[in-house]
Amino acid sequence: MGQLKCPMTITYKTSWTLKGDWSKLAQKDNVLQPEGDVTATEGDAVTLGCLYNSSSTSNYLYWYKQDGNNSPTFILSRFKIGTGETKDLFKERFSSTLDSTSRSVPLKIQKLQLSDSAVYYCALQPTVTGNTKTV
Secondary structure, rough: OOOOOOOEEEEEEEEEOHHHHHHHHOOEEEEEEEOOOEEEEEOOEEEEEEEOOOOOOOOEEEEEOOOOOOOEEEEEEEEEOOOOOOHHHHHHOOOEOOOOOOOOEEEEEOOHHHHHHOOOEOOOOOHHHHOEEEO
């Protein structure tokens, strides 16, 4: 018998806005996530895109997952210098590499599970987020 496949929709939305003294910095530093819907099937792999612009030479980028009305959960961080870290809960199926040449830090999720359905935020330190992606 074949496997049961459950489709999931990935949606990009506009995300958080900047507050406080970061407004001047935001003119140069930002992250961009494409808008639109993507449908994926349980067991598939997806890559969530994130491009960034930064006036800094030492970039710190982060991915967060927010499901339901819960607070965002840290997934991983990637740095221009060094590798960053990945939270234990996500180490097996979530990965990312910061490419300073293309200014990208895509999030790859392997073997999708229904519990992966959430809003995903890409953030640049200081916290600047672009559009979000819902899985």
